[in-house]
Amino acid sequence: xxxxxxxxREVRRExxxxxxxxxxxxxxxAVRTEVPLDRLAGAASAARELxxxxxxxxxxxxxxxxxxxxxxxxxxxxxxxxxxxxVAPPMVVDDFPDEGRCVGHVTVAKSLEGPPGLVxxxxxxxxxxxxLARSARGAGHxxxxxxxxxxxxxxxxxxxxxxxxxRLVSAEGRxxxxxxxxxxxxxxxxxxxxxxxxxxxxxxxRASEVFARTGRNVGAWTSRS
Amino acid sequence: xxxxxxxxREVRRExxxxxxxxxxxxxxxAVRTEVPLDRLAGAASAARELxxxxxxxxxxxxxxxxxxxxxxxxxxxxxxxxxxxxVAPPMVVDDFPDEGRCVGHVTVAKSLEGPPGLVxxxxxxxxxxxxLARSARGAGHxxxxxxxxxxxxxxxxxxxxxxxxxRLVSAEGRxxxxxxxxxxxxxxxxxxxxxxxxxxxxxxxRASEVFARTGRNVGAWTSRS
Numbered sequence: 367x368x369x370x371x372x373x374x375r376e377v378r379r380e381x382x383x384x385x386x387x388x389x390x391x392x393x394x395x396a397v398r399t400e401v402p403l404d405r406l407a408g409a410a411s412a413a414r415e416l417x418x419x420x421x422x423x424x425x426x427x428x429x430x431x432x433x434x435x436x437x438x439x440x441x442x443x444x445x446x447x448x449x450x451x452x453v454a455p456p457m458v459v460d461d462f463p464d465e466g467r468c469v470g471h472v473t474v475a476k477s478l479e480g481p482p483g484l485v486x487x488x489x490x491x492x493x494x495x496x497x498l499a500r501s502a503r504g505a506g507h508x509x510x511x512x513x514x515x516x517x518x519x520x521x522x523x524x525x526x527x528x529x530x531x532x533r534l535v536s537a538e539g540r541x542x543x544x545x546x547x548x549x550x551x552x553x554x555x556x557x558x559x560x561x562x563x564x565x566x567x568x569x570x571x572r573a574s575e576v577f578a579r580t581g582r583n584v585g586a587w588t589s590r591s
Numbered sequence: 592x593x594x595x596x597x598x599x600r601e602v603r604r605e606x607x608x609x610x611x612x613x614x615x616x617x618x619x620x621a622v623r624t625e626v627p628l629d630r631l632a633g634a635a636s637a638a639r640e641l642x643x644x645x646x647x648x649x650x651x652x653x654x655x656x657x658x659x660x661x662x663x664x665x666x667x668x669x670x671x672x673x674x675x676x677x678v679a680p681p682m683v684v685d686d687f688p689d690e691g692r693c694v695g696h697v698t699v700a701k702s703l704e705g706p707p708g709l710v711x712x713x714x715x716x717x718x719x720x721x722x723l724a725r726s727a728r729g730a731g732h733x734x735x736x737x738x739x740x741x742x743x744x745x746x747x748x749x750x751x752x753x754x755x756x757x758r759l760v761s762a763e764g765r766x767x768x769x770x771x772x773x774x775x776x777x778x779x780x781x782x783x784x785x786x787x788x789x790x791x792x793x794x795x796x797r798a799s800e801v802f803a804r805t806g807r808n809v810g811a812w813t814s815r816s
Contacts, residue, residue, distance in 0.1 A: 381631040388638040389621055393677045395645040396614055397668040400657055406606040409645055413613040416637050419630060420620040427701050427750040428708040432625060443622040445703050445711055452618045453678040453702050476652050477678050478670050481812045482805045483653040486670055487724070487736040488717025495713040511712040514741045521735070521801050525652040576746050580707040587706045 370432050379433045382442055382450035389452035390475075397477045428579035439503060439586030446496040453477070457493060457530065463504035466534030470497050471551070473527050485522040490548060494561030497532030498544040502565050505534050507542040508586045509565035517560045527551035528558075540567040540589045595657050604658045607667055607675035614677035615700075622702045653804035664728060664811030671721040678702070682718060682755065688729035691759030695722050696776070698752050710747040715773060719786030722757025723769040727790050730759050732767040733811045734790035742785045752776035753783075765792040765814045 433442040442450045447457045457472035480486030495514055532546040546561040567589035568576060577584040658667040667675045672682045682697035705711030720739055757771040771786040792814035793801060802809040
């Protein structure tokens, strides 16, 4: 796969984001539709045609997308924040690296439902995991999650604006600790869920092994020293 | 929305599963495609047409699907195991309720990637969360997750068959504790990730509040006594 120039990458990111947005609407309609059976069958057949159109040139499962930057960790198809991801909510995250902090804004749709009307507990964990790792990475302590603890205090409803904040608490060598909190945007004083994580950066040799199949240099999860 | 007869529900579940499978292939192609820009734009426009087709009859975000059974907790669009979900891997789970145990089989695709080539940490948490809650629910201790702890022991790669086992450890009143373990199918002796959860069943009054907007009786997460 040829690498893109910065300009080409920007243009492609736009197009990837547009397709991502269209597919997120399709996913939402698919999990909420009660149209008759023949329409469901027609939609399945149209979806297969669309798949064929996109399958003319596919990356292998370990290859990194041309729109991505594996050194900064910017992932255009991230299942959490990726503009090109059909499965992401997607969360929009503001970074405050000098404060070791980041703040995500997200409204979770029907496709990520757990108990009726509520956000799936695993999705709550995923949102927290992202801001936990990101607050540390932003402050120069990129790493993989080693342990994650989530405390669910109240049910989190679908379809309402949520705010998810991550904060780097401490860092020493390859290890960092972060905490996170999820609230409803219209009731920021009430914690709905909390998370805590220990993040550990990979040693360079270990990173070479783990990411060998990507065939690329992957900096964002690797110890700098 | 009219309730379906058991026969109608079976027929609709088939059609919903077929559309789900087609959309999962579309999602996979969308996050792996490197086709030219004009094809991306064409795909976005085709996806929007498909959305319009399915949007002729949509449930509200809190409404329960006609194919679902909210009393047993069977959810056809579950983001973890739902045959109709475009975002689920989907995991296939065998239940052993007499042993308080369930075993999930799943291969995670590119759309749920975290670090390059690896399953997103939040997705690992989601798979564990599901078997944790399900092992308890199968044994009659349905509840919402109150705390979830995940220990990530080794990177979990995309595209390989995984086995995720949940086990009810203890239960008293409305509270249950469960543990879970995730391994590669071809190396079952090596733990890749572990989970532990405290699950708490809602009191009937509280369940009425939490699920009020569904307009249905929701038994699967509610205390029976």
